Amino acid sequence: MLKYAFALAAAPLALMASSTATAQQSPSDSLNTISAHLRAMTTMTANFTQADRSGQVLSGKLTLKQPGKIRFQYGKDANLLIVGDGKSLTMIDYDVNQVQRWPIKNSPLGALLNPERDLSKYGKLIPTRNPGVLSVEVRDPKRPEYGVITMIFTKSARGPAGLVLDGWVSLDSKNNRTSIRLENQKFGGSVDNSTFNWTDPRKKSRSKR
Structure with a gap:
């Protein structure tokens, strides 16, 4: 479970992003528009569908609060949670009581969760x-x-x-490729910081020994 969930390109998204057509805006104007969107998107909730390279599909609810906070609450088909607290991304697999953590800046999601990143330097x-x-x-x-x-x-x-952010395709350092599609996006609602708390299953496991 852990090896494919954290990577967060399915063919439909990849095809939509590949063409010789020219956008109406200039590249620099478009990058500025995207940067303005990421800075203005203080909070967002959405339903997500995640697909990995092997074709496995999971779904759930995404909650985002800038800067740096994100929560992937998976549905019944995956006893899994991914939470970003502003500094680190933590993945909790409750089936095996396993926890892994990475700095947000070291993951592809850093581009989404750091609205101050200069896309003119890092974006194409x-x-x-x-x-x-x-x-x-x-x-x-x-x-x-x-x-x-x-x-x-x-x-x-x-x-x-x-x-409106429709989704993304990510490729991590281990060449794990995953797509996320978003639906029912809602912006600007109140999101309490407690949303990004999580329960460590390792503590419960140790208490039973």
């Missing part, structure tokens, strides 16, 4: 077939071990700075 606009869709690939050329994330946005007045 990917042409799309649809002028209403923006796609940006973010990687640190000096830190290839941090992985790559390609985020997909739809232009929409209902989203911060006129964009």
Whole structure:
């Protein structure tokens, strides 16, 4: 479970982000729009569907609070939780009472969870077939071990700075490729910091010994 869940490209997303069509905005303007969206997106909740390279699909609810806080609450088909507390990403597998932790900045999700990141240095606009869709690939050329994330946005007045995040494709340092699709995105609601707390299953396991 742990090896595929943390990577957070399915064919539909990859195809949507690959074309010779030219977007209406210039690349620099589009990157500025995406940066403005990430800065303005103080909170977001959404339903997510996750697919890995092997074709396994999981779903659940995503909660995001900037800067750096995120929670992937998986459904009944996975006894798993991923939480970002602003500094680290923690993955908890309750089936085997296992916990793993990584610095957010060392993962592909760092591009999403650090709204102050300068996309002009790390981002590359990917042409799309649809002028209403923006796609940006973010990687640190000096830190290839941090992985790559390609985020997909739809232009929409209902989203911060006129964009809605539809999902992303990520490739981690171990070449694990995973796609996330989002639906029912809601922005700007109140999200308590306790949402990003979690229960350590190792403590319960030790108490039974």
